[in-house]
Amino acid sequence: MVFVSGLFVSTLRRLSDQPTGFSPKGLLLLETVTRQDQPPVVWQQVADDLRAISGVEQVAISQWPLMSGTMSNNFISVHNAPPSTVLAFFLGVSPGWVGTMKIPLIDGRDFREADANPQVAIVNQTFAKQFFGGENPVGKSFRTAKAQTQYEIVGVAGDAI
Secondary structure (H helix, E strand, C coil): CHHHHHHHHHHHHHHCCCCCCCCCCCCCCCCCCCCCCCCCCHHHHHHHHCCCCCCCCCCCCCCCCCCCCCEEEEEEEECCCCCCCCCEECEEEECCCHCCCCCCCEEECCCCCHCCCCCCEEHHHHHHHHCCCCCCCCEEEECCCCCCCEEEEEEEECCCC
């Protein structure tokens, strides 16, 4: 039993030293659950109310928290090629999320409120390397295989888990 405990502590120590790509310092995560789906305007009002609280510096919304184990993925097509055999993972976030999480924005820009249509995306460095072979992907686009949704890439962020 002592051996297993030692392995656990050793593994935990190594994992705690691994970079996550974001800074949890000063970060408060609120995960909400509702009985029924709420329209985006409700969540925007919640975010506005949180911003009005003294001491709150930034507020952003995401579909789920990083490292929660929840994910959404899809195969994508670049340059009208057949869909890739590598899955791309998606996380819907609000404008300001990248900055709130202190994930570096390497190129391009953050989301804007008017970005809902047409669809835009901020991709991470791994996505850019995987699907664009080191080219700067800002201004380029990709399409999802399932829904055939077209996204224009407006930014490149650092990798975060």
